[in-house]
Amino acid sequence: MRRKTARRITAATAIVLLPAAGILTTAPAGATTAPGCAGLDQMKIPASVMSLPTSGGQVTSTAVMTSVVSGKIVQYCQVDADIFPVDHTAPAIKMRVALPYGWNRRAMMFGGGGYDGSIPDVTENVPFGPTNEPAPLARGYATFASDSGHEQSPTALPSLDGSFGMNDEALTNFAAGDALKKTRDASLFLLRNAYQEQPDEVYFAGGSTGGREALDVAQRWPTAFNGVISAYPAWNNLAEILDLGYLAQILSQPDAFPGPDKQTLLYNSVISACDGLDGVKDNVVSNPDACHFDPRVLRCPDGADTGPGCLSDAQIAAVTAMSSPFRWPYPVASGETQYPGFPFLSGSDMRTPFLGFGTTAPANPMPQTSGYGLQYWDQWVKYFLTRDPNYNSLAVDPRNPGEWLSRISYLSTIEDRNNADLRPFFRAGGKLVLLHGAADELVSPRSTNDYYTRVRTIVGAQETDASLRYYVVPGANHANFGTPAFAASWDSLTALENWVEKGQSPSNPVVADANHNRTRPLCAYPEWPRYRAGDPNSASSFVCAR
Template sequence: MKRTTRRLALPVMTLLVATAVAGPASATTTAVPGCAALNQLKIPASVMSLPTTGGRVTAAVDTTAVVSGKTIRFCQVDADLFPVDPAAPSIKMRLDLPSEWNHRALMFGGGGYNGTIPDPASNVPFGPADQPVPLARGYATFASDSGHQQNPASPPSLDGSFGANDEALVNFAAGDALKKTLDASRFLIRRGYAASPAEVFFSGGSTGGREALNVAQRWPTAFDGVISAFPAWNNMAEILDLGYLVQVLSRPGAFPGVDKQTLLYTSVISACDGLDGLRDQVVSNPGACHFDPRSLRCPGGADTGPACLSDPQIGAVTAMSSPFRWPYRIASGETQYPGFPFLSGADMRTPFLGFGTTAPANPMPVTSGYGMQYWDQWVKYFLTRDPQYNSLDVDPRHPGKWLDRISALSTIEDRNNADLGPFARAGGKLILLHGAADELVSPYSTTDYYQRVRETVGPRATDAFLRYYVVPGANHANFGTPAVAAAWDSLSALERWVDRGQPPANPVVTDLSHARTRPLCAYPEWPRYRAGDPNLASSFVCTR
């Protein structure tokens, strides 16, 4: 199906009344969908393009809630999509159908290992605080747990036990649950409104960012617009790097404690903050930052306290910020992971995402870094499928008997098809975002994917459907106490691009933690301070 730039058309409503107004922003349905008719509704397997045994609505509740400061009425629909393998878990999904529908739908992606349903009343990644969330704008919003349910005793999004089942693994890692959820949601939207959505968008960050790129790669006509933030698209490549870092950080004396992580952060800021023309605690020109951790070396290389780094700690910091390359081939074709930007201004005040507060060990502490725990779950349930296996015993540099399994998993977990030409030719638009100080998914990795797309599709063709922005100082999902809490109305920008053919023009990002704005510069540009009020975007210019 070929998509074209258009205004939203109002469908003929046989069960509901629609307002006869022009333009996509004001087109709304004025009656609440019939929740009672949706409750316990059977979802035929035939409406889903991938194998299931159908599904059923488990609850449909007419709901009134305050969302983004606005009281809205919507039908909250919960459903289960049944697996083919009786031993596999169902996909649990939720769909919110607002009474004032704008004839659009938006799917949210998940995070980590998923296992819970993202809130359909939430915002897009790096979303604005002064604009309504999609549901409050009139979107029909939906999401799923990607085909498994997290153990409540596990840390959020860190339960990988579902990986022991092949169908559950493919639903999550290959993204099959995304299409099944989309197909079921379209069916329920048609039943609820007696009309199909004129446009469907996808938004996600981290694992959800990988899912966003996945839908553009695998189902190029399914979504009109996609927002992909800090995407873990090369999941296997990152996992191998994380496994190597587990090896490094578990060595005696190698783990830098929180005091030393803070020392590293403040030292990087001191050395590189002014390279953009302004000292504001943000490294806006990370490409010019060449901080050497050896400048923090303790006398003689031994650990003499929090004011310096020992030789093993310098080795660990260097390993985290350097590319990791493996000396063997894997089926996905990936050969390396580019490392993390700890020497380019990452915020060490959120150690859970980066180093953690304690070294990796067996059993893996919940106070170790998020990535270290992610690796531990992956080894136990994806790789060895032995919950008692010591993840420190797998060396990604020399995996031995596990090499074939790693290679096979790479074809499922690395969603690395750079040919987005079919998505572009179908009229799809993609906004790609990453924080320059992300300590969990490397921004260098997203830059790698963007450059691959430009090489594959061509620079001019890429510019016609894709924009890539790196946000200086922003970390992973604005988690903890970031140097920059980024906020930008990417959804409105995507709407204008899809509806009117107007790409984002001179976007501005707000730093919610410091009440300041900056120009959001399309890669490879970055914001350089010119003159004027340092809290205003107008005082900066995007430069290369």
């Protein structure tokens, strides 16, 4: 039986106003699992129901939808609404709520990705979600999400428009996560009015920027969500941006950028050298910490670029820098001092379309064929740092930022969501499932290793193990994008439900490869799956090892 969680519905959500405002003070006897869709149309959302400053909000449209979700026909009420800013020059937060017929009295908020700028698909599954189980909406969840407080330009590449950073309120809505709580509060207000009842449980799931947002809600509002799924989280966003800027400078140097042929050479060489370190050859590096590939074995004669079959000295230096920690020689206000580098010498693939490092060296202006992270840096310099859309991002040196140091330090306070003291969340009953692919080419899994270690240090091993599980998936990349060596598929949501609602912690989970007919044990970090004997496509043939 699921426990009621009325204590998690804050006073800001349950505040009593005049009946004309449409706010419910308690769940009446007529609570239902069928949403009152028509009654929500054009409903005003009072500013008082949100715990952070806004100018209120309003429903802009409602529609009864019938869609196929996870192979099931689902009927739901789609509610679109705007949350109005305090600063009249800032954009509104655009949000969407999906209210199913046959509501299971649970709610799920989805996080975004990149610079956000669009409302995530509220019919989607959780990150690394199972291919053989329904998405939350198809399970009967009410789902909701927002664009985090700005709409990206229709001409921009998906999630790569940072122009909203020119406005302070829009910046804090996105980077500091203020839009998350505003969206959560407004969505629960609409949900209560639709069903005449509050949800028993409220969950959050997101990956990348959404993974940072997932950690942010646990850090900042420990009673707002019962459980959180955070996948490949870009939690130390400013730290990673500084590393990306450093790499942009290196890769822009003459002959330093390894083109697609060189990227293929490097990846194949790493796999060949490290694949069998886990006991079986399966094109997956399951023990990346044991992989110490030296790119100098691919050196061209005399270090000059003589073709696709070798790396020049400049390319070896660039690949080594990409795979190594970047430390900056000055303090920033968040307290971060370094970013651990990317695992390109232990199994990551630079060639991943869009999310990899691209086919073109960074330049000014930044080519759209450069990697996602390099374009992310370019947008950040133009709109977050200098607030000059014409600024040459390659002119900013993260090792010696000069006049920009104070601004970098300020931005670290809102972009590095690095409070590892999760005791308030855990002691409120919250549970956290943390996931990362070992071959992530955009957000380093080493960074999440660091965050997890910080939590254990601050919270303690026993209390951490009681409320947090962290899994690194060998061969999995960023968001299963392109054709990863291992396309992770695991029903983390059911595992989280059982933990939160029944007190049953995850036990011996198994992750499937959605692109191949094989499974692996999902090992809690720092363990990894080592082959022992039997069918190499079966999880039962592996044991979690240290």
